[in-house]
Amino acid sequence: MQIDAIKAKSVQLYRDVVTQLNAIHIDHLERKWIAISMIILALMVGIIVIDAFFHGVNPPSKVETIDSASLHLSKEFAEENLGVQVDNKGNVVVRMVAGRYSFFPKHIDVPAETSITFRWVSMDVLHGVHIPMTNMSTMIVPGYVAEITTTFPKPGEYPLLCNEYCGLGHNHMWSNISVIAKEDWTAKPTTPAPATQGGSNNE
Numbered sequence: 001m002q003i004d005a006i007k008a009k010s011v012q013l014y015r016d017v018v019t020q021l022n023a024i025h026i027d028h029l030e031r032k033w034i035a036i037s038m039i040i041l042a043l044m045v046g047i048i049v050i051d052a053f054f055h056g057v058n059p060p061s062k063v064e065t066i067d068s069a070s071l072h073l074s075k076e077f078a079e080e081n082l083g084v085q086v087d088n089k090g091n092v093v094v095r096m097v098a099g100r101y102s103f104f105p106k107h108i109d110v111p112a113e114t115s116i117t118f119r120w121v122s123m124d125v126l127h128g129v130h131i132p133m134t135n136m137s138t139m140i141v142p143g144y145v146a147e148i149t150t151t152f153p154k155p156g157e158y159p160l161l162c163n164e165y166c167g168l169g170h171n172h173m174w175s176n177i178s179v180i181a182k183e184d185w186t187a188k189p190t191t192p193a194p195a196t197q198g199g200s201n202n203e
């Protein structure tokens with residue numbers, strides 16, 4: 001019985017809204033343009049949703065958790081796995097750790113015109129990473145892996161900056177990326193010697 005009452009009430013409400021909307025005088029041409037803009041809006045939202053679905057676009061902080069306190073012990077982000085690697089499918093993967101106040105490793109070489117997957121983790125507090133002149137920017141939340149796939153169209157030197165306030169040394173927290181022409185870039189062996197990691201001290 002009660003469901004019937006709710007149903008009757010909603011139908012009445014709908015009718016009232018329609019009557020009131022009809023009572024408002026909207027010019028014929030205006031009505032037409034409202035409809036056109038609604039269609040454009042629906043089309044654009046539709047394109048974004050479909051594109052994200054088919055290309056598997058996710059926000060950088062899709063829920064993949066990691067224990068920030070034991071990064072050095074965990075397999076993926078142990079020191080010898082940091083930096084640039086090519087996985088067995090030929091994808092270039094960069095693993096970096098953010099910590100007060102640096103990114104590790106401090107310098108990496110990546111190829112231009114190649115899809116590169118960056119995987120970031122924080123060893124302590126909230127950091128961010130931003131590469132000026134590119135569309136790459138994400139938060140690095142402790143306990144989560146931030147993942148971004150991007151392509152550098154041109155060779156060059158890019159700074160890599162922390163853009164979330166993380167403490168007194170925040171403005172010294174940066175690193176460099178050298179983007180090298182695709183044909184000049186050679187993948188380092190999967191487990192490079194620790195001496196090739198790190199690079200110059202930027203303090």
Ligand code: CUA
Nearest residue numbers: 162164166170
């Ligand atoms: Cu790290 Cu600011």
